[in-house]
Amino acid sequence: MIRLIDPFDERDMRQVYDIGVAAKGFARPWFSPSPYNSWAVGMRDPDPEEPRELYGCFDAAGRMTGTSLLFVPAQDNRDKVYADVDVQPADRRRGFGTQLVRHAVARMEQLGRTTLFIESSTPAADGKDHGYARFARSLGFAPAWREVVRHLPLPVPDDRLARLAADAAGRHAGYRILTYAGGVPEELLPGLADLMSLLAVDAPSGDVEFEAEVITPERLAHTYAREAKQQRIRLSALAIHEATGVVAAHTDLAFDSTASVAQLGTYVHREHRGHRLGMAVKVANLQLLQRDHPGHPFVHTANEENNEHMVSINIELGFEAVETLTEWTIDIGKS
Template sequence: MSVIAPVDVHDDTALKAWYAVEAASMAFDRPYASHRTFEALANSVRTPHDHGRRVLLAAKEQGETIGIAELDLPEEERSHVVELGIHVLPVHRWRGVGTELWRAADDVRRTSGRTLTTAEVTIPPKSSLAFARALGFKSVRREDHLAADLPLPHKPFKVLGYELLMWEDRTPEELLAQFVGLRNQMGKEMPGKTEQDMVAHTADRIRSAEKSTARSYDRITAAAREILTGELVGYSVIFLAHGSDEAIQDDTFVKSAHRGHKLGLALKVATLAAVQRDHPERTSIHTWTDPSNDVMQRINRQFGFRKIELMHEVQRTDRW
């Protein structure tokens, strides 16, 4: 039987052993997966966060780390939630290690007074979703994981009546209030969004996220502004992990009243052009899109994205 205990995140040897299990597990099951860097992990667990805390668990046998769990415990309006991830080395699977880690993680959930556990599982492998369902989780949302090789041939273009604004990392102060509004509107309109996912963005929260993200990632943002009114009506964001050759296409959103003008395409092209101009070392780009989001799926196909995985967000509710 494994011994499961919290990881001292300031112990380099212990944290690297934890990270090695995550990397080996993902590489075995998901050859095209986008994996965070060790720097990103270390920064996320070693730096105090304004809006929650993170707990790492390790399962060991004879001193070897063979399985891991990660628990993200947000605060404020999501203080009832635990976000969970579990990985086991391939050679140690099907021996109950994952279930032991789940029980240890659930003990943390109970002692922290939380009632909802969420996780993301991918297909392939099919066993990940089966494992979650066996523990009482239900799938509540799906997203296609898409990827494309860089460089891509698309060139920036203008959209009549709009201008595109670009910035890196910190949102310009004069645009912050409108950008907060865009982020909140995106949350309301995102296909497949669950009630538990809803987080009210504020200027302070965005500034805090920018500060913490900048330790491990460069961020490139494009925003569309209507020339007549000066209103921000859409945005697109790409993250670039330090020390990686990948780009991560995050949100792309256009307000409903301004759709039909190819603004979403223009925003994605603008951020992509900045990546290819300023970060030529990036060789691939990843994004996640709801299968029912026909417009964004069509745009992604235009870019040459291909589907490599299906991600399920799963949830389990426990009542006191």
């Protein structure tokens, strides 16, 4: 049986969290989940522009065996649904994952959407032939694109960061590099929102086309407020074009007290590329992280395997490949 989960039902939510931790940590010794309270706040105060539907799968005895979290864009890319499916490792190969995926496909059809995305994480060496890949293909999914997941061991040597910062500085005259904790100042929100809305269009995504994401200052402010309630810290670095005041580049790091650091995204405006701004903002944010929030084991990031420019920056910083993230897709016109 599959049923909708109330995010304010404490008993069910504890089970959802435990299944997610077990499933996402299976054969991934580096996985470090957010604390339950932080995760629960995020589930109970979602982004209003991307409503969520949380489902639990139960066996005949009424025990929760798996979950499916659907993200349903409200303002852009309204032909798409994104699903995060987890099954308790001890309950795998009993059909629960198949039930959850088929339910997600059916729900996509009910919503009038045409494309469903589900992702899998596998060891870097065998991502294309892993059991998760065979499972996805058996249900009619095809790979849309693949990303290489990399870890940057912390701390990064200070002399490496200083050298990279000095090298980038020689290329970005006319830009200021600014860093912030807990969100950027209100006066910069409109420019940052405009920049972030372009990421979905420019990020490599195989043959899948995306509309510009609707990012507004209000949406960013809501995100910052939610993260404050979660006691989750976001570090942001921006490149500002001094002549125009345009936010030309940004990067974000986010973390909870007990978890590794997530690289949320780095983007350089298409009209301001060629000035090493991507490297400049990443280095500035890492320097802020190591100065004010030391002690985390690593930063994790993922880049589409053909995103040569961003991959080269990450390798120069010291990121190392650990696994492959495959974005699987199904179109109801082809299923």
